[in-house]
Amino acid sequence: MISVGVIGAGYWGPKLARNFRELPDARLTWVCDLSQQRLNHMKSVCPEAQTTMDAEEVFTSDVDAVCIATPVRTHFRLGMAALRAGKHVFIEKPLAASVEEAEQLVAEAERQGRVLMVGHTFVYNPAVVALRDIVISGHLGDIYYLDGTRVNLGLFQPDINVLWDLAPHDISILMYVLGMTPVATSARGAVYVQRQKGIHDIAYVSFRFPNGVLADIRVSWLDPCKIRRYTVVGSKKMLVYDDCAPVDKIVIYDKGADAPPYSDTEKEFHLSYRTGDGISYPVPWVEPLRVECQHFLDCIRDGTESRSSGRVGLEVVRVLEAAQRSLLNGGTWEKVT
Numbered sequence: 001m002i003s004v005g006v007i008g009a010g011y012w013g014p015k016l017a018r019n020f021r022e023l024p025d026a027r028l029t030w031v032c033d034l035s036q037q038r039l040n041h042m043k044s045v046c047p048e049a050q051t052t053m054d055a056e057e058v059f060t061s062d063v064d065a066v067c068i069a070t071p072v073r074t075h076f077r078l079g080m081a082a083l084r085a086g087k088h089v090f091i092e093k094p095l096a097a098s099v100e101e102a103e104q105l106v107a108e109a110e111r112q113g114r115v116l117m118v119g120h121t122f123v124y125n126p127a128v129v130a131l132r133d134i135v136i137s138g139h140l141g142d143i144y145y146l147d148g149t150r151v152n153l154g155l156f157q158p159d160i161n162v163l164w165d166l167a168p169h170d171i172s173i174l175m176y177v178l179g180m181t182p183v184a185t186s187a188r189g190a191v192y193v194q195r196q197k198g199i200h201d202i203a204y205v206s207f208r209f210p211n212g213v214l215a216d217i218r219v220s221w222l223d224p225c226k227i228r229r230y231t232v233v234g235s236k237k238m239l240v241y242d243d244c245a246p247v248d249k250i251v252i253y254d255k256g257a258d259a260p261p262y263s264d265t266e267k268e269f270h271l272s273y274r275t276g277d278g279i280s281y282p283v284p285w286v287e288p289l290r291v292e293c294q295h296f297l298d299c300i301r302d303g304t305e306s307r308s309s310g311r312v313g314l315e316v317v318r319v320l321e322a323a324q325r326s327l328l329n330g331g332t333w334e335k336v337t
């Protein structure tokens with residue numbers, strides 16, 4: 001049994017708490033929040049857990065692992081305190097608010113010999129795992145480009161922009177599926193709703209990967225529809241992954257176009273199109289958060305490197321920082337360093 005304390009019981013923390021309660025090899029022993037109202041609610045949902053408004057009380061307890069689901073600006077301070085207290089630590093995405101902070105967290109976890117894992121939930125989504133398998137199998141041929149959309153109305157964040165809120169999901173998906181970190185990124189965006197604070201609510205972000213693969217994503221809190229959709233175009237086939245689709249989340253299309261090997265006249269130049277059917281790729285359903293929480297426990301028990309380790313979290317923050325530079329520079333291409 002691994003005992004777990006959850007810090008932060010706002011929107012997301014209770015979902016983590018529920019999963020750790022339900023997993024057979026974990027015990028939820030602490031819930032911490034600054035709000036007594038949230039703690040009262042959590043006490044009614046999980047009466048077995050102790051509650052506190054002081055995270056230090058959790059860190060000095062005999063809890064094995066700590067899960068941090070608080071605003072991004074607090075991740076570094078709480079994460080460092082938990083690691084220094086010798087706890088295994090799960091921090092929600094993004095790992096930290098800067099590369100410098102993320103580097104220190106990774107170094108501290110290594111010094112302490114503790115698991116540091118980031119809540120990149122989508123890399124535990126069976127559809128994303130299937131997407132990676134399909135790409136690796138070569139079924140689509142050489143990957144040309146990927147195009148992703150993650151938009152909805154809200155949830156507007158008061159202290160981070162849409163890039164830092166939503167793009168960690170897409171960057172972690174792209175890195176997991178392609179097995180690479182982008183080398184450069186360019187971001188354009190706009191501030192509409194939170195003008196006084198200058199917080200961007202939409203962003204269009206492009207990525208260049210080492211092998212020439214291009215990826216583009218759109219992230220927005222200001223859209224009438226909830227869309228979480230990827231198109232992946234390869235030299236042999238194309239694929240659409242729609243995370244909001246109740247069935248047929250992944251459909252592979254036998255579509256493409258080839259130019260003739262040579263043509264001396266306009267008349268000889270005819271593209272040949274393939275317009276075959278779309279075939280649904282089966283995706284078994286399990287709650288990604290459940291898989292993610294179990295993976296955290298497995299990493300603690302077996303001492304294995306997590307799929308979304310602190311190092312991966314640091315890479316994602318490097319990409320976010322480069323994209324943020326670009327966003328503020330009007331869309332310049334920025335190297336991911």
Ligand SMILES: NC(=O)c1ccc[n+]([C@@H]2O[C@H](COP(=O)([O-])OP(=O)(O)OC[C@H]3O[C@@H](n4cnc5c(N)ncnc54)[C@H](O)[C@@H]3O)[C@@H](O)[C@H]2O)c1
Pocket residue numbers: 007008009010011012013032033034035038053055068069070071072074092093094119120121165
């Ligand atoms: N993986 C996902 O899909 C996913 C989805 C939503 C949110 N998140 C992440 O979860 C984290 C929290 O987001 P949220 O939407 O739940 O925010 P939220 O504002 O709804 O909740 C945060 C909670 O943390 C508490 N808190 C703040 N500082 C604290 C401290 N020092 N000690 C104890 N409690 C403290 C607040 O009182 C609040 O209840 C963020 O990092 C966010 O990016 C991840």
